[in-house]
């Protein structure tokens with residue numbers, strides 16, 4: 001799949017695009033693109049005049065009219081080909097995905113037994129068992145167990161990933177395969193609404209809608225077309241006053257040369273190719289709007305654990321406080337974690353196993369489990385004998401202990417800070433009014449983060465790290481990773497508040513996240529990138545999903561978004577500059593014979609009015625396929641300030657847009673003259 005994604009253009013894609021170029025001549029589909037629709041209407045008129053010359057009193061112009069018709073037809077086909085080519089790659093991807101989706105059987109839990117049913121019969125809320133070697137029959141959340149899952153069907157990555165109940169790595173995708181162990185999965189999507197289904201309709205472009213930017217540009221292009229239409233309609237009376245008789249095909253050719261056909265023909269291909277470039281990076285964007293917004297991002301919000309750090313916060317030491325002993329602390333830490341399925345909770349028990357630590361597991365029998373919540377920042381157990389055991393953020397545990405009448409050992413603060421200043425997360429362990437000590441959760445900053453944040457700074461993007469962790473750990477990690485700002489002890493509400501605050505200042509905000517607690521913020525952000533490894537809620541709320549679960553990919557997405565906006569801007573500038581140049585190429589040549597004074601303007605010294613018109617029209621058609629590679633690949637973005645970039649592009653594509661047609665039209669004219 002990955003290989004296929006990378007393959008740029010296969011002969012099959014090109015062949016299908018060529019066929020589609022003819023299908024797209026259908027006026028009903030053409031009308032969506034007003035500029036090209038005008039070209040099509042003109043093509044039809046010239047065709048009629050060519051076929052029925054007597055009716056239009058155009059017998060003498062048969063050869064010229066036929067040539068104009070053919071060039072116009074190719075103008076349309078070239079534009080259609082650009083769009084079809086851009087769509088083709090998505091369609092090829094969709095076909096591969098459909099293959100990986102084929103029907104499979106599911107072991108559905110019914111009552112106390114298991115019933116084998118086709119995956120298409122599964123509904124939201126059904127619970128299935130998937131054992132080693134079996135395909136996961138639908139999108140879902142693991143409710144029990146741990147397994148390694150081969151997700152290559154959707155991610156292209158061949159190394160299996162660990163998926164486990166509880167926490168941020170519990171979601172599984174239909175069409176992926178369990179390669180070891182056994183899991184119980186609660187299905188979270190109805191047939192036809194699964195992740196793969198959505199991916200298929202996305203890459204197929206079935207749901208593609210014009211983005212606000214595209215709509216605005218379309219309005220501009222349509223207005224320009226209208227203006228030139230009026231200019232052309234009023235031209236014959238003026239010309240006949242000067243003694244020049246303008247034939248309808250000449251007027252149509254002139255109109256087509258003047259309206260922005262270059263950008264009109266490539267606009268949709270640019271948008272589709274932009275989306276496709278994101279897909280090449282294994283990021284699925286649910287809308288073109290999100291990709292565009294990524295190009296204008298001012299602020300980026302990242303969470304700490306799992307984004308900036310590896311995120312496998314693992315217990316690595318027990319540090320007792322007050323007069324508690326290490327084994328007392330370890331015992332209570334274990335009991336508080338007996339039913340805690342989060343990676344943090346499990347790591348405590350694993351650490352006990354690895355170090356041979358002892359604890360009285362029977363204390364936990366029939367106890368009430370208090371699951372971890374981002375709001376309370378604690379988890380634990382209420383034992384049958386009435387004792388309450390808690391572990392959690394030092395601050396939260398302190399409050400909890402004080403509220404139940406306990407006192408805080410003097411060395412808690414200092415020992416907690418010692419862990420935090422190393423970038424670790426201290427979890428305090430307490431039973432009723434007594435704090436026993438700290439669990440040292442270790443986590444490491446991913447390599448290369450500093451360089452990536454430096455890149456973002458050069459793009460003018462501010463980075464803010466948001467974490468539920470304490471301020472000292474946050475500060476240490478923030479410094480090590482090189483983010484611009486951080487917010488510690490943040491609740492899900494705080495994350496939304498930060499995003500809103502930035503948005504109120506007129507900024508566009510991007511955010512990455514993987515947890516259910518990130519979902520509201522992912523929805524609020526202009527660009528929300530969820531990790532494929534994350535929870536279903538996070539993926540649902542976001543407008544992009546990274547199949548590789550690499551949050552730093554937001555940087556690539558931003559680069560692609562900027563490239564998309566720049567490509568559109570550059571080709572619009574080029575197209576309009578082109579049309580101005582064509583005006584100066586054709587008009588003097590047309591009036592030269594009747595008004596010899598116009599000869600001064602005929603700087604290009606084109607052969608005859610007929611060859612001038614045909615050359616300009618031919619150039620107008622050829623420039624479209626010549627620019628397809630640029631439209632598909634995109635203008636490369638280099639980190640620099642926006643004004644510098646604008647200046648450079650205006651120079652390159654504006655000036656280039658004026659000069660290139662003069663050279664091109666002159667060259668074509670020299671060839672055309674040979675047989676006109």
Ligand SMILES: Nc1ncnc2c1ncn2[C@@H]1O[C@H](COP(=O)(O)OP(=O)(O)OP(=O)(O)O)[C@@H](O)[C@H]1O
Pocket residue numbers: 303304305306340342344345372373374377378379391392393394425426427466467468469470490515517
């Ligand atoms: N299983 C757990 N039991 C008790 N406390 C926990 C547990 N997991 C985390 N905590 C505490 O709660 C705090 C917040 O954790 P949470 O995972 O919500 O952070 P977050 O908001 O996702 O931020 P980030 O992922 O960037 O660290 C942690 O810093 C830790 O002190």
Ligand SMILES: [K+]
Pocket residue numbers: 256257258259260261262579620
């Ligand atoms: K044009």
Ligand SMILES: [Mg+2]
Pocket residue numbers: 303305306515
């Ligand atoms: Mg988190």
